[in-house]
Amino acid sequence: xxxxxxxxxxKTAVRELSAPIADIATFNTLVSGVxxxxxxxxxxxxxxxxxxDPVAISRQGYTARIEYENNEAKVVGYTSTRAPTxxxxxxxxxxxxxxxxxxxxxxxxxxxxxxxxxFTATLKCHSATGEIYYVTxxxxxxxxxxxxxxxxxxxxxxxxxxxxxxx
Numbered sequence: 001x002x003x004x005x006x007x008x009x010x011k012t013a014v015r016e017l018s019a020p021i022a023d024i025a026t027f028n029t030l031v032s033g034v035x036x037x038x039x040x041x042x043x044x045x046x047x048x049x050x051x052x053d054p055v056a057i058s059r060q061g062y063t064a065r066i067e068y069e070n071n072e073a074k075v076v077g078y079t080s081t082r083a084p085t086x087x088x089x090x091x092x093x094x095x096x097x098x099x100x101x102x103x104x105x106x107x108x109x110x111x112x113x114x115x116x117x118x119f120t121a122t123l124k125c126h127s128a129t130g131e132i133y134y135v136t137x138x139x140x141x142x143x144x145x146x147x148x149x150x151x152x153x154x155x156x157x158x159x160x161x162x163x164x165x166x167x
Contacts (some may be wrong), residue, residue, distance in 0.1 A: 065078060066113070070108045
């Protein structure tokens with residue numbers, strides 16, 4: 001029988017944020033800035049002859065929490081909605097907040113509890129050395145996965161140190 005031979009050594013690193021990212025607009029600005037600005041020096045590449053962007057979203061999800069309060073300001077119910085994009089999140093929140101039939105059924109006024117919202121976006125990145133790695137942003141942390149070259153983490157960490165929202 002043949003032996004399994006280790007082919008790569010991949011790593012994961014996590015930065016816990018001292019305070020959650022404030023809101024979806026701030027989150028979106030941060031993630032969009034990485035994609036458009038490419039601060040980590042990622043490079044374009046081909047897969048099966050198809051050009052790939054240096055940095056691209058590989059997965060994302062946005063969850064909103066809406067609570068319903070009665071006339072005594074007591075929470076009588078809540079609903080959560082998960083959207084695939086920031087635009088869908090904003091549209092869903094607007095639609096739920098405007099849904100008077102739902103508010104009546106819940107027995108209270110709709111209130112968007114933005115502090116309970118959840119955001120996550122995973123970026124697929126291609127380093128100049130040819131490695132593909134992932135950076136996942138959430139409200140509470142940034143996670144770098146599937147990298148082996150420590151220079152990748154050093155570059156991301158240096159960049160993150162310049163972002164007050166990632167302290």
